[in-house]
Amino acid sequence: MTKWLETQVPKLVLAPSFVAILVFVYGFIGWTAWVSLTRSKLMPRYDFDGFGQYAKLFSTPRWDTAITNLGIYGVLFIAISMALGLLLAILLDQQIRVEGAIRTIYLYPMALSMIVTGTAWKWILNPGLGLEAMVRGWGFEDFTFNWLVDPNMAIYTIVLAGVWQAAGFVMALFLAGLRSVDGEIIKAAQVDGIPHWRIYTAIIIPSMAPVFLSAFIVLAHLAIKSFDLVIALTGGGPGYATDLPATYMYAMAFSRGNLGQAASSAMVMMAVVFAIVVPYLYSELRAKND
Amino acid sequence: MTDLAYVSPRAGSRSTGQRLGRIALRWLLYLVLTLFALWFLMPLFVMLTTSLKSLDEIRTGSLIALPREVTFEPWLTAWGSACTGIQCEGLKPYLLNSLLIAIPGVALSTALGAINGYVFAQWRFRGANLLFSLLLFGCFIPFQVVLLPMARMLGLMGLAGTIPGLILVHTVYGIGFTTLFFRNYYVTIPQELVRAAKIDGAGFFRIFWSIFLPLSLPIVVVTVIWQFTQIWNDFLFGVSFSQAGTQPVTVALNNIVNSTTGVKAYNVDMAAAILAALPTLLVYVVAGKYFIRGLTAGSVKG
Numbered sequence: 365m366t367k368w369l370e371t372q373v374p375k376l377v378l379a380p381s382f383v384a385i386l387v388f389v390y391g392f393i394g395w396t397a398w399v400s401l402t403r404s405k406l407m408p409r410y411d412f413d414g415f416g417q418y419a420k421l422f423s424t425p426r427w428d429t430a431i432t433n434l435g436i437y438g439v440l441f442i443a444i445s446m447a448l449g450l451l452l453a454i455l456l457d458q459q460i461r462v463e464g465a466i467r468t469i470y471l472y473p474m475a476l477s478m479i480v481t482g483t484a485w486k487w488i489l490n491p492g493l494g495l496e497a498m499v500r501g502w503g504f505e506d507f508t509f510n511w512l513v514d515p516n517m518a519i520y521t522i523v524l525a526g527v528w529q530a531a532g533f534v535m536a537l538f539l540a541g542l543r544s545v546d547g548e549i550i551k552a553a554q555v556d557g558i559p560h561w562r563i564y565t566a567i568i569i570p571s572m573a574p575v576f577l578s579a580f581i582v583l584a585h586l587a588i589k590s591f592d593l594v595i596a597l598t599g600g601g602p603g604y605a606t607d608l609p610a611t612y613m614y615a616m617a618f619s620r621g622n623l624g625q626a627a628s629s630a631m632v633m634m635a636v637v638f639a640i641v642v643p644y645l646y647s648e649l650r651a652k653n654d
Numbered sequence: 655m656t657d658l659a660y661v662s663p664r665a666g667s668r669s670t671g672q673r674l675g676r677i678a679l680r681w682l683l684y685l686v687l688t689l690f691a692l693w694f695l696m697p698l699f700v701m702l703t704t705s706l707k708s709l710d711e712i713r714t715g716s717l718i719a720l721p722r723e724v725t726f727e728p729w730l731t732a733w734g735s736a737c738t739g740i741q742c743e744g745l746k747p748y749l750l751n752s753l754l755i756a757i758p759g760v761a762l763s764t765a766l767g768a769i770n771g772y773v774f775a776q777w778r779f780r781g782a783n784l785l786f787s788l789l790l791f792g793c794f795i796p797f798q799v800v801l802l803p804m805a806r807m808l809g810l811m812g813l814a815g816t817i818p819g820l821i822l823v824h825t826v827y828g829i830g831f832t833t834l835f836f837r838n839y840y841v842t843i844p845q846e847l848v849r850a851a852k853i854d855g856a857g858f859f860r861i862f863w864s865i866f867l868p869l870s871l872p873i874v875v876v877t878v879i880w881q882f883t884q885i886w887n888d889f890l891f892g893v894s895f896s897q898a899g900t901q902p903v904t905v906a907l908n909n910i911v912n913s914t915t916g917v918k919a920y921n922v923d924m925a926a927a928i929l930a931a932l933p934t935l936l937v938y939v940v941a942g943k944y945f946i947r948g949l950t951a952g953s954v955k956g
Contacts, residue, residue: 373858374777381770381829382785388807388826389792392800399802408806455687468942469691472698474949475938477887479904480931483911484697487704487920488717498717532694536946589796592889596908610890613798618894623802630798641794645787 393634400627408623417628427629430607433519437608438587440523441530445583446576448527449534454564456535457542467539470532478529482596485525486512515605518598522590522606525597530586534579541575542568577644584640588633609633705729705925712920728921732929736922738909741898745929748906752886752933754817755902759824760881766825767832767877768870772862774833775840776848786837793830800827801894808895815897823895824885831884832877835948839873840866872944879941880948883934903930 403413421427452470456463473481488494491510499507511517545568553563591610598606600615607615609629617626700717705728707721715722734744774786804823805814813819843866851861892902901909907930911923938945 370857374773374779377769377858378773378785381766381789381833384826385789385792385829388800388804389795390788392803392807393795395803396799408802452690455683458683460683460687466687466691468939469694471942471946472935472938473694475883475934475945476931477889477904477907477934479887479889479908480927481697483907483923483927484701486911487924488697488700493712493920494717501716528694528697533949537950540950585794589798591798592904595889595893596911599912610796610798613801614890614894617802626802630796630801633796634799637794637796642791645790645794 396627396630399623400631402624404623404627406621406623417624418632421625421628421632424625426604426607427609427612429604430609430612430629433606434588434608436519437523437526437590438584440520441526441587442580442583444523444527445530445534446579448531449579450538450569452531452535453538453542456539467532467536470535472532473529474533476529478590478592479596481525481529482593485521485528486597489521489524512598513602515602518602518606522594522597525593526587526590529593530583534583537575537579537582538572541572545571581641581644585637588637588640609636701924701928705732705921705928707921709917709919709921725921728919728925729929731919731922732910732925736910736919736926737913738901738906739898739913745903745906745910745926747899748901748903749929751817751896751900752903755820755824755892756882756885758821759828759885760878762821762825763828763832763881764874764877766829767834768836768867768874769862770829770833771836771838771840772866774837776843776845776861776866777858786833789830789833792827793834797827797890801890805894815895815900817900819895820891820900820902823891824881824888827891828881828884832881835873835877835880836870839870843869875941875944876948879937879944882937883945883948886934906930 398410399408400417401412401414402409403411403416456466460466489509489512491497491508491513496507496509499509511521549567550563553567558566589610590608591614594600594606594608594611600607600611609632613626613629613633616622616629696718703719703721704712704717706724706726707715708723708725708727711722732744733746735742736744738748770789774782808814808816808819808822811819811822813822847865848861851865856864886902887904888902889904889908892905893908896902896905907926910926
């Protein structure tokens, strides 16, 4: 008996965490999925009603805006962060004397809460006293920079703040990738007289494909979950011009009291995340087992 | 990758013009790097200077000007009397809340992650891979998908709007990452070590306690920093599962900034933002190496 118990110890140790994950992750996803198929309003109802909530969701203009914004924000945020991160990593890879200090400066935003980032940029971008007023104060009286309050441009302020926060992190990822490229190949290329920039474009960057992939996954994940930044920077406004799926879901869940809409929008978010992450995780896990 | 910048073939035959071009390029490189550094530092600089100005000076002066007259009044207000809605106690009680949430949350999720990671790395059993994958997927879900049932669950458990409730939430959703960190660290410890210890009669816990734990300091530091940053900076759980007296500092900061009563006190907002950011910034400055390791470990899986 004790012998048997001994062999079971590892499983018993895992049991609490596993049960917690089973309930709090998978059980909860199941609950949300079920509620998204009902007519729940303020209180959850459990009688099956088909895909009505999803039909309603996709015919709601506000959700339309949220999805469009996620597209704009996601594409720009990921593309600019990656481009900037790569550029900074390559620049820092040139035997810079104070590399450590510069890296520290580039990366510190990642230690901040998105709420702090949003608060700071909200102040900087406010037209009345921020950047706009500053440039006008320099004598450019007609200068306007009011993206924060312009419904058509406000989403780009979120891109700006998001990139500011994440670019240093992408740089750190790429820098680690650059440094792990086989030095022998690079030396051989140098001996052959291949120009500096060609070594990057033809040898180093192509061999960093896995780093690109993981940077993309992390950024995409960050983009879809973006909630705090929007709340702090624009509050979803003006109107709901900067709503993202995350803020839409929150509004439905906690201020509109519309559980069915909240649940279905959450499920759509999860579908988007999984469409990106599952193939990646699958290939990672398989590569490890091989 | 080394000496890419300096080593060049036929270095001896370079003309003066080429050398001058090289120096100019080097200057340009440093210039660009400095400009980016300024861009990254600008918001922090603006926050700090704004927090030290009076409202009058903010209205009349430029965004990036240094304060003509330094005042610490905004800091005192942010600390002790700024309004987060109807209450006006400043950020102080909420900083305490965040600590009360973060410390147990970090301790619990790190401890569970360590023991789980130890099992996954060294005591593999049938089905362990599947369990690990299930745990890993849990790291990636958008938390919106668990928000509604979690609110109900906390209500059923009598933990709605309480600090223990938030500790529970952060612990549960932290386990995935902490387990991953420890597992990836412990797989590098040779299995022969465990086998030898078993032959000597040591059991599961004894091996963990006297072999693995003493080796774990670096990964404990990485995990603690990761979890502390995550929990301290969390807003979604905080705003969803807290009530008036139990809000974490991120929620309180957002309330101060967006409180509509009275004159907008930008200097107080900025002081409050710095106060809220200070603990994680401090951790970053003191232990940046471990912070970065956590970030990259959290993104480059496996």
